[in-house]
Amino acid sequence: MATTKSKRKSSSASAKKSDPASSSSPVSQKRTKILKQEEEDLPNASVVVEAPAVNNLPEKVEDHKEEEEDESRFIGDPVPEVEATRQWPHRYLNKTKNTGNIEALKGTVPPKEYIQARRHYTQALVDNRVPFKLGDGAYVQADEGVPYYICRIVEMFEGVDKELYFCAQWFYRAKDTVIQGCYNLIDDKRIFLSEIKDDNPLDCLVEKLKIVRVPLDVDVATKRAMLSNKDYYYDMLYLVPFSTYQNLPPDNEADGNESDSTISCESESNVAVTKVSKIKEVKKPVMRMLDLYSGCGAMSTGLCLGANIADVNLVTRWAVDLNKYACESLQLNHPETEVRNESAEDFLLLLKEWEKLCQSFSLIGGGDSLSVEKDEMEDAEDDGDDDDGGLDEEVFEVEKILSICYGDPKGMKNRGLCLKIRWKNYGPEEDTWEPIDGLGDCQDKIKKFVTEGFKSKILPLPGDVDVICGGPPCQGISGFNRFRNKENPLSDEKNKQLIVYMDIVEYLKPRFALMENVVDIVKFAKGFLGRYALGRLVSMNYQARVGLMTAGSYGLPQFRMRMFMWGARPNEKLPQYPLPTHNVVTRGVSPVEFESNAVVHDDVKVVLEKELFLGDAISDLPPVTNDEERDEIPYAEPPKTEFQKFIRLKKKDMPGFAGEDSSDHLLYDHLPYKCNNDDYLRACEIPKKKGANFRDLKGVRVRADNRVEWEPDVERVYLPSGKPLVPDYAMTFVEGRSLKPFGRLWWDEIVPTVVTRAEPHNQAILHPVQDRVLTIRENARLQGFPDYYKLLGPIKERYIQVGNAVAVPVARALGYSLAMSVKGTATDGPVFTLPKKVPNLEAEENQ
Numbered sequence: 001m002a003t004t005k006s007k008r009k010s011s012s013a014s015a016k017k018s019d020p021a022s023s024s025s026p027v028s029q030k031r032t033k034i035l036k037q038e039e040e041d042l043p044n045a046s047v048v049v050e051a052p053a054v055n056n057l058p059e060k061v062e063d064h065k066e067e068e069e070d071e072s073r074f075i076g077d078p079v080p081e082v083e084a085t086r087q088w089p090h091r092y093l094n095k096t097k098n099t100g101n102i103e104a105l106k107g108t109v110p111p112k113e114y115i116q117a118r119r120h121y122t123q124a125l126v127d128n129r130v131p132f133k134l135g136d137g138a139y140v141q142a143d144e145g146v147p148y149y150i151c152r153i154v155e156m157f158e159g160v161d162k163e164l165y166f167c168a169q170w171f172y173r174a175k176d177t178v179i180q181g182c183y184n185l186i187d188d189k190r191i192f193l194s195e196i197k198d199d200n201p202l203d204c205l206v207e208k209l210k211i212v213r214v215p216l217d218v219d220v221a222t223k224r225a226m227l228s229n230k231d232y233y234y235d236m237l238y239l240v241p242f243s244t245y246q247n248l249p250p251d252n253e254a255d256g257n258e259s260d261s262t263i264s265c266e267s268e269s270n271v272a273v274t275k276v277s278k279i280k281e282v283k284k285p286v287m288r289m290l291d292l293y294s295g296c297g298a299m300s301t302g303l304c305l306g307a308n309i310a311d312v313n314l315v316t317r318w319a320v321d322l323n324k325y326a327c328e329s330l331q332l333n334h335p336e337t338e339v340r341n342e343s344a345e346d347f348l349l350l351l352k353e354w355e356k357l358c359q360s361f362s363l364i365g366g367g368d369s370l371s372v373e374k375d376e377m378e379d380a381e382d383d384g385d386d387d388d389g390g391l392d393e394e395v396f397e398v399e400k401i402l403s404i405c406y407g408d409p410k411g412m413k414n415r416g417l418c419l420k421i422r423w424k425n426y427g428p429e430e431d432t433w434e435p436i437d438g439l440g441d442c443q444d445k446i447k448k449f450v451t452e453g454f455k456s457k458i459l460p461l462p463g464d465v466d467v468i469c470g471g472p473p474c475q476g477i478s479g480f481n482r483f484r485n486k487e488n489p490l491s492d493e494k495n496k497q498l499i500v501y502m503d504i505v506e507y508l509k510p511r512f513a514l515m516e517n518v519v520d521i522v523k524f525a526k527g528f529l530g531r532y533a534l535g536r537l538v539s540m541n542y543q544a545r546v547g548l549m550t551a552g553s554y555g556l557p558q559f560r561m562r563m564f565m566w567g568a569r570p571n572e573k574l575p576q577y578p579l580p581t582h583n584v585v586t587r588g589v590s591p592v593e594f595e596s597n598a599v600v601h602d603d604v605k606v607v608l609e610k611e612l613f614l615g616d617a618i619s620d621l622p623p624v625t626n627d628e629e630r631d632e633i634p635y636a637e638p639p640k641t642e643f644q645k646f647i648r649l650k651k652k653d654m655p656g657f658a659g660e661d662s663s664d665h666l667l668y669d670h671l672p673y674k675c676n677n678d679d680y681l682r683a684c685e686i687p688k689k690k691g692a693n694f695r696d697l698k699g700v701r702v703r704a705d706n707r708v709e710w711e712p713d714v715e716r717v718y719l720p721s722g723k724p725l726v727p728d729y730a731m732t733f734v735e736g737r738s739l740k741p742f743g744r745l746w747w748d749e750i751v752p753t754v755v756t757r758a759e760p761h762n763q764a765i766l767h768p769v770q771d772r773v774l775t776i777r778e779n780a781r782l783q784g785f786p787d788y789y790k791l792l793g794p795i796k797e798r799y800i801q802v803g804n805a806v807a808v809p810v811a812r813a814l815g816y817s818l819a820m821s822v823k824g825t826a827t828d829g830p831v832f833t834l835p836k837k838v839p840n841l842e843a844e845e846n847q
């Protein structure tokens, strides 16, 4: 930031070089720091100088004038003293010293020192240019080679030190926000208002700008059309904590400084907001959710529970996943959901075709509607033909259309819209998928199917979905993937789902979106993919923010940190992050640049519930052996802990469960991945004590540098199969430094992360006192699945479903937050405190 009071010469760049050391404003240094920090290069990011270069400044009109006329000065009368003291009391605390402590002003926190003023003005002349007025937009001199900063002038005053100042409220360009290298997703006329204000010498003002506030909820073309000759427009606030893009405060001009640059139609959107919230007050909202990449549905299950606890009736209406078994599990637990076992990309193509079909049958507006009368006539004729050809055995007649998809279910190398047909006089086993194009003569059947499907909403149309949740898999960033494409992560097929997810949001335009992912999304390739996702949301006029949450902080014995990105349409309140309820130290995995995105209590003194340990979660479960095969067994003992009591609740007693189901349930999925005999024998040899692992096996010893080596003089032990007791891979894993191979967990431990694999070879997943890996149910407990949530599919698949899941208590807390936004009861700010205990937790014991 330019801070020198030197006289400016428009032809000389060096005269304007800033000198932070002489800064009269600590905030201006801070601003410089923030910008520097956020301007780091990214893959594919080229530095674009958007403002005119310094020496391209418009020539001074009256170049021949004497140098002293270059001086910056205020013009016009000063603001009357009474008025100035009323508007800017913090500037008039001390008439002699240059700083006044704001603490002197009642109720203002945090204390801050302000430059003290002799008087305020409303106009200034810098280098004899067009006068700058209070409220004007302006370019401000930056360091050499750095594009001008953009601000609005919110004060102009002479300090008690007789220096001339202006107070700037800064704007960010997209590339100066967390979007960084993905700024090309954002219109280059669009800037973002910050809440940062600071004081600068008057002569740093470079050029007057036209900056106009526009409503958020219109497209770029409309925004540009409102601009005419304006230089920039803004429609959102950007705040560094939690990388937040959000609605402007309704009364941004409250400081009375705004010039005439607000375009009035914003008031319309404010009116709309008021209307919406009035309606919401009257009626309990019913909200429809689409769970994308749903897996077995943990995320949407938790979100619905949380929202319903807060009295918002959120329902998972649709779910999409490529994995057949995950879909089966979800359907079993959510009979109310339309579960689609297909890829998200096909789902999007299907949605677009479905909309066209609905249009063609005039169920919705737009598109080319088919002339129904004509079709009906043709159908009638067809029917006649059928009657004539009734003797022809080769003619198959469509009895009913059962289902619809996009793709190539028949494997005919021809992708498109297909319908599943029940043939007349044939049973379900003869059902086939047929391309819609080949079914031209059954328009009536198609019409019936589409009309019924439209009514029952088998598929959502744009505007039907209130919430989209989901975690698009980005295997291209996984630490396990050795072939990661750092240069251009988006071109990696394995990261494509991030684009698909955002395309679906763009198409369906839900009121809210919640995207989950591994923390690597903001780490890998300098966080490119996370920045891309935010850029997409912001470019679609969504408010958005990013938080990193640790599962253990919400009452689980598991660390597991994940990224959650909220998006909310302009007339919604952007949901907050629920602060931790349990005292788990977050393991330092958040990248430095995203440290302010970690959802943690700032106040270290806040009293939280005690952290949970493995024993709290699983100590009530009956012992099972390595070769247990039963999917359902009775509970052997009553619950021992609050956690166990809660997780064992019947569906109907589960806080937030909206259905009717009051059935008892057995203990499901309490069976382990069956280790082969060698691994089983190895597990038996691992002592039943805290911290035990392969290092405790005969023949292994640990050197001073914590690496393992073979004990000399001890003969290697072999199993009956002929394989060694201690496999080579255990000795060499992480160069012999790992404690994980055949590691036993202990009762008082918090596990790092429940994963999808269940072999004990390179992870500590053996039960504390039984010779087997943790069962599916034990893993499910660590992820906070209620015990009534039964999984389907082969054992390995069930482990995958559990390991992939969003921890249910985290999703529940986020669902609660969503409900607060929907109801309009959310507080301001990016985080909030959950109520002390989830209501009804003390429900009567079951079993």
Ligand code: SAH
Binding pocket: 293, 294, 295, 296, 297, 298, 299, 300, 320, 321, 322, 323, 326, 342, 343, 344, 345, 470, 471, 472, 473, 497, 801, 804, 805, 806, 807
């Ligand atoms: N959010 C889920 C877990 C999702 S894991 C939960 O909380 O339970 C990611 C899921 O994406 C996996 O179930 C995987 O089968 C699915 N998936 C991967 N590629 C997909 C694609 N192209 N389309 C749809 N689903 C896909």
